[in-house]
Structure formats: structure tokens, C-alpha cells
Amino acid sequence: MDNNKQFTAFAQEAKRIGQRGMLPASTKYNILNQYNPTNNSVEYKDRDGVVVFGINLTTGVLTFSQPLNIGVVTTFLAAVNFNSTVTMSSSLTLGGITVSAPVKETQMYLVSGGTGGGAAIATSRSYYTDSTTMVTMPASRFQINPADYPGCTFLLEAVYRAGALADATRTMSLELYDVAAASVVTNSTISGDTKADDTPVATTIFPRLRGSTNFRGNLTTGNRDYILRYKTDTATRFVDVYAAKLIIQY
Secondary structure, eight states: OOOHHHHHHHHHHHHHHTTTOOOOOOOOOOHHEEEEETTTTEEEETTTTTTTEEEEEOOOOESSOOOOOOOOOOSSSSOOOOOOOOOOSSSEETEEEEESSSOOOOEEEEEEOSSOGGGTTTTTTEEEEESSSSSEOOOOOOEEEOSSTTTOOEEEEEEEESSSSTTTTOOEEEEETTTTTTEEOOTOEEEEEOOOOOGGGGOOOOOOEESSSSGGGGGGGSSEEEEEEEESSTTTEEEEEEEEEEEEEE
């Protein structure tokens, strides 16, 4: 090998060695390799050919084959619409208001502790009646729009008693009444005949009654007024309601 050829070979080898470990200034993708003409989308696949991320160029919809985990603060410059269920395993803060997940149930007091009561139940006042026709509890009137609670379950719950332990049998019934429609809300009525011993007061535990049938679908959409009504099933046999709630389950 003459000197010129030997020098050229050394120069080429030196250039090759000097380029080892150098990374390209940028990485470029050929979008045609990811384009799927059958659904007009760009699809990014793993080494097994499974699509892990896709963009539908017709609808603009992004599709992820696995849950999306965002590990940094993300700013959305426009409205974000969720058209299905959103599951939170932690908490979500919106405008300074933190919603903790999971939210399972809200208990809305409609009435608590009426006037009256005798010496034996002076510290546990109640609404009481011996009427066999429904009578209203004026203090329980409230307004609600069922459309504000999509997918929720509405139930009534009452803390009551159907007489003391030694009293004759009677049944307490409680219902939700639509003021504007002048009619009872279908499936809202709850009834119970459990008694309670009201002596001594300090150890009194009154029965709790909760409905089992969701009546949200029987409310009229829009803001409307509702009120509680209650009764006994036997004249002269009093029933007591100590508290009543609207239970909203998510």
C-alpha cells in the first residue's frame, strides 16, 4: 500500500472513530408510516403492533389504549367536556373548591326537632300527629331540580317512633309532596311501625327508616317546591317524626 492510500485509510478511520456516540440533532418521523387510511387516523403502535395512541383526523378524537396519567401541572385553555363517567382516586380542585373522591352520598335535612313533646322526651322534640290523613310539615318545604343530579338516587329517611315500647301498634307514614302539582311523588312514601322506649330520655334510641326505591325519576324537571307530609294509620294513636332527610346517592 502506498503512502497516499495508507494516509487516506487512516483519515477515514479517524473520522469514523470521532463520530462514535454522536446523537442526531433531531428525530424525525414519517407520518405516512403511522397513517391508517381505513379510518383516516394516525396511529402510534408498540413493538407488537398494538395501537397505544391514535388521532382520528376526521373527528379530532384522541384515543388512548391505556389510562392516561398526567404527572405535571397541565393547563387547559378551553372548556373540557366529559361525556361519560369521571373516576377520581384522589381529589380534584376547581377554582379553589376541592372535591374529594369518592363522593357517595349527601344527606339533606328537610326537618329536625319539631315543637312539642312531653316531659319524658323534653330533650328530643318531635313533630307528632294522630291524623289518619296526611298532614304537612311546613318547615320542611324546599326547592330542587332533579336535572341537577343526573344519575343519582333519591330516597327519604326518617328518625321516628310509632309509639313507646308498651303502646298499642300503629304505623307512621311519610311522603314527599309536589306543591305545584298538588300530588304525592310516586315511590317516595316510607312507612314503619317500630316502637321506642322513651324512658329514660338519656338512653332513648329512636328507630331510623330509609326508603329503598329511587324516586328521582318521578320528580318533574325544573325548580319546584316540595314538602313533607305524614300520618298515623290509627286514630288517637300518635306517631312522632324527630328528623327527616333527603338522601342523594351518587
